[in-house]
Amino acid sequence: MSILLNRESRVLVQGMTGSEGTFHTEQMLAFGTRVVAGVSPGKGGSEHLGLPVFDSVQEAVAKTSANVAAVFVPPPFAADAIMEASAAGVELVVCITELVPVNDMVRARAFLSRRGTRLVGPNCPGLMSPGERAKVGIIPNQNGQEGPVGIVSRSGTLTYEIMQALGRSGYGQSTAVGIGGDPVLGLSFSDVLELFAADPETGLVVMAGEIGGADEERAAELIGRGYPKPVIGFISGRTAPPGKRMGHAGAIISGNTGSAKSKVEALERAGVQVADTIEQIVDLVKQRLPKPAAV
Numbered sequence: 001m002s003i004l005l006n007r008e009s010r011v012l013v014q015g016m017t018g019s020e021g022t023f024h025t026e027q028m029l030a031f032g033t034r035v036v037a038g039v040s041p042g043k044g045g046s047e048h049l050g051l052p053v054f055d056s057v058q059e060a061v062a063k064t065s066a067n068v069a070a071v072f073v074p075p076p077f078a079a080d081a082i083m084e085a086s087a088a089g090v091e092l093v094v095c096i097t098e099l100v101p102v103n104d105m106v107r108a109r110a111f112l113s114r115r116g117t118r119l120v121g122p123n124c125p126g127l128m129s130p131g132e133r134a135k136v137g138i139i140p141n142q143n144g145q146e147g148p149v150g151i152v153s154r155s156g157t158l159t160y161e162i163m164q165a166l167g168r169s170g171y172g173q174s175t176a177v178g179i180g181g182d183p184v185l186g187l188s189f190s191d192v193l194e195l196f197a198a199d200p201e202t203g204l205v206v207m208a209g210e211i212g213g214a215d216e217e218r219a220a221e222l223i224g225r226g227y228p229k230p231v232i233g234f235i236s237g238r239t240a241p242p243g244k245r246m247g248h249a250g251a252i253i254s255g256n257t258g259s260a261k262s263k264v265e266a267l268e269r270a271g272v273q274v275a276d277t278i279e280q281i282v283d284l285v286k287q288r289l290p291k292p293a294a295v
Contacts, residue, residue: 001201002129002175012037012060014081015072017048031141032133036064057088070136071095079104086117094136095121105184119186125156125178147172148203150196154181158208174202189219208234216263224270230288233267233274235260
């Protein structure tokens with residue numbers, strides 16, 4: 001099984017006719033994702049990549065029953081695109097766009113919370129459920145391998161590297177979710193952990209965090225209250241100096257909060273084994289899941 005995304009998911013792509021939208025839609029289709037439509041205002045009634053293009057998400061949903069939206073829209077318009085998808089009844093929105101203004105995302109997240117729409121991102125690689133042949137976002141197709149490991153990460157690159165390292169050792173993924181590294185996000189570590197806890201096919205979770213914010217500490221509190229599955233942790237940015245942003249907009253240490261040390265300590269108090277390297281993640285997974293997944 002999987003979380004959030006499966007072979008029945010019907011995906012529309014906002015901004016599909018642009019260069020990024022085109023390339024990644026092609027990759028999603030090649031992976032097996034059921035992409036059913038594109039949305040590009042002013043291009044409604046045309047076709048692109050053999051798929052119908054609509055002027056609005058509302059029209060696309062009405063005509064194709066799409067229930068997932070992928071957002072490949074420039075930063076000034078991304079928050080509006082997210083809210084448009086939510087208003088049209090889309091259940092899951094995945095926003096790949098980076099550099100979305102923080103004030104815009106505060107407004108968009110409040111809108112989505114009132115409607116119950118789930119959001120992955122922004123500034124994220126999206127998600128992939130290899131056994132379901134379903135992907136929304138930019139995770140490289142070759143990294144996906146079916147198996148029992150759930151992955152949730154703030155970093156796209158770390159997501160890819162962990163998937164690849166585990167796959168080479170025979171440990172595939174139920175679902176890999178890149179939640180993004182911006183200060184204002186949709187689903188949190190805790191949200192995704194709760195979804196993995198309810199998935200019978202996920203036997204273990206790898207959680208890859210980074211400096212900045214307190215999301216990892218909140219996830220540690222959830223795990224410490226009796227999480228039902230093993231969790232392997234990893235925190236990047238351990239040598240980052242306080243007050244300096246490192247990569248992601250949310251990766252900045254302020255005062256005594258958000259440091260790698262505080263996150264590692266919180267996870268270890270919750271009983272999480274925290275790896276120092278990606279290679280050690282694989283070793284710890286092997287200890288908890290001794291039999292590699294069938295591929």
